[in-house]
Amino acid sequence: MSRLIVAGGTIVTMDAARRIVRGDVIIDDGQIVEIVQTPTSAGGHDAAAQRTAQRPAQQIDASGCIVLPGLVQAHTHLCQTLCRGAADDLPLLAWLRQRVWPYEAALDERAMRACARLAAAELLLGGTTAILDMGTVHETDALFDAVAATGLRATIGKAMMDAGDGVPARILEETRRSVDESDALAARWDGAADGRLRYAYAPRFVLSCTEELLREVGARVHKGARLHTHASEQEAEIAIVRRERGADNIVYLESLGLGGPRAALAHCVHATDDERRRLAASGTHVVHCPSSNLKLGSGIAPIPEMLAQGIHVALGADGAPCNNNLDGFVELRLAALLHKPRAGATAMPAETVLELATRGGAAALGLEDRIGSLEVGKRADLIVVEPRTPHATPSFAPVSTLVYATQSRDVRDVIVDGRLLVRNGALTALTGLDRDEVVATAQAEAERVQSRVRA
Numbered sequence: 001m002s003r004l005i006v007a008g009g010t011i012v013t014m015d016a017a018r019r020i021v022r023g024d025v026i027i028d029d030g031q032i033v034e035i036v037q038t039p040t041s042a043g044g045h046d047a048a049a050q051r052t053a054q055r056p057a058q059q060i061d062a063s064g065c066i067v068l069p070g071l072v073q074a075h076t077h078l079c080q081t082l083c084r085g086a087a088d089d090l091p092l093l094a095w096l097r098q099r100v101w102p103y104e105a106a107l108d109e110r111a112m113r114a115c116a117r118l119a120a121a122e123l124l125l126g127g128t129t130a131i132l133d134m135g136t137v138h139e140t141d142a143l144f145d146a147v148a149a150t151g152l153r154a155t156i157g158k159a160m161m162d163a164g165d166g167v168p169a170r171i172l173e174e175t176r177r178s179v180d181e182s183d184a185l186a187a188r189w190d191g192a193a194d195g196r197l198r199y200a201y202a203p204r205f206v207l208s209c210t211e212e213l214l215r216e217v218g219a220r221v222h223k224g225a226r227l228h229t230h231a232s233e234q235e236a237e238i239a240i241v242r243r244e245r246g247a248d249n250i251v252y253l254e255s256l257g258l259g260g261p262r263a264a265l266a267h268c269v270h271a272t273d274d275e276r277r278r279l280a281a282s283g284t285h286v287v288h289c290p291s292s293n294l295k296l297g298s299g300i301a302p303i304p305e306m307l308a309q310g311i312h313v314a315l316g317a318d319g320a321p322c323n324n325n326l327d328g329f330v331e332l333r334l335a336a337l338l339h340k341p342r343a344g345a346t347a348m349p350a351e352t353v354l355e356l357a358t359r360g361g362a363a364a365l366g367l368e369d370r371i372g373s374l375e376v377g378k379r380a381d382l383i384v385v386e387p388r389t390p391h392a393t394p395s396f397a398p399v400s401t402l403v404y405a406t407q408s409r410d411v412r413d414v415i416v417d418g419r420l421l422v423r424n425g426a427l428t429a430l431t432g433l434d435r436d437e438v439v440a441t442a443q444a445e446a447e448r449v450q451s452r453v454r455a
């Protein structure tokens with residue numbers, strides 16, 4: 001594999017000391033092998049040039065740019081990307097029953113591949129390098145396969161649904177089959193694509209799952225599997241859980257083994273005080289999705305309070321039908337702004353929010369020893385941002401620039417696992433994605449799926 005040098009940038013390392021240095025990131029076989037700080041008097045290119053002479057390397061000039069860990073989105077639904085704009089202005093349960101579930105029931109392999117390719121193009125071009133993704137009930141092999149080909153890092157799980165009102169027959173499963181199929185997918189895909197792909201069991205949410213299914217998943221989490229689900233997103237959902245299962249949502253999940261450091265719960269907007277204490281004590285990850293929570297009218301998750309309590313928090317865009325973008329920089333900015341009217345302007349400072357989107361996301365995926373910061377020994381997942389634009393100039397403090405002023409179109413280069421997937425704002429051949437073809441195919445496939453929904 002190739003040697004790559006990202007030279008002369010301002011490196012926001014997000015390491016334990018949160019060092020910001022000017023210099024070169026040296027990448028070998030997909031791993032960061034050295035971060036060479038530029039001496040204040042000399043130019044960074046001399047050091048980089050010397051290293052290039054030692055061994056042939058591709059060099060990316062990042063002078064004047066900000067280099068940072070790729071954004072990690074710990075809650076996405078790539079399978080919903082073709083439903084963008086087809087499920088607006090509804091609350092959660094109606095949104096699921098009237099729009100999203102009928103759409104997912106109409107997905108076939110072709111449409112799933114178009115979803116994954118469209119989403120990967122958007123994510124990579126916008127600086128997201130890793131995701132925790134919930135698929136739908138079927139076509140999970142196609143989802144994994146399509147994502148693998150793009151080079152994106154992804155932990156994915158098939159949605160598990162063996163219960164619920166208003167679920168189309170095609171995506172309502174028999175319990176045993178749901179568990180067996182999840183086990184088979186985990187065996188096939190966990191660790192695939194040089195370790196870029198991982199598996200996370202994904203019971204959709206309590207209302208979609210029997211207690212038996214949740215218990216089966218809990219047993220697997222206990223033995224080391226990862227968990228990705230939704231919890232306490234809206235009050236109507238929590239009221240039904242309380243009525244049907246006799247406990248608060250997160251308490252109920254925990255009682256079945258669905259919590260702890262290998263678990264990521266999306267939303268937790270309405271977590272009670274007792275539930276927040278449990279989330280902190282168990283080390284469960286909460287994934288904050290500010291755009292989604294606003295658009296579905298879910299409420300504002302008490303993220304500053306959760307962080308103060310020691311809860312692990314990550315960020316995610318959720319799916320295209322509830323956002324409607326998969327833009328990591330929009331979520332960064334919103335996560336910083338959303339809490340200030342209630343918690344004060346000092347709540348959620350830029351540094352904290354950038355942590356959630358990098359180290360926090362890596363931890364939610366269980367990959368904190370591999371990604372989430374730029375340090376020697378970690379995998380090379382990093383992005384180069386161009387701050388010299390009318391909307392981001394002047395730039396004094398790179399973290400402020402990144403959280404409050406940067407737009408995803410400022411992402412110039414993207415590297416995942418040492419592979420250059422975006423160069424000068426364009427997808428490279430390594431992604432197998434042609435921007436225009438991906439967009440045209442997605443539009444055609446979306447129209448075909450909607451006609452299947454109506455049929």
Ligand SMILES: [Zn+2]
Pocket residue numbers: 075076077230266318319
């Ligand atoms: Zn979701």
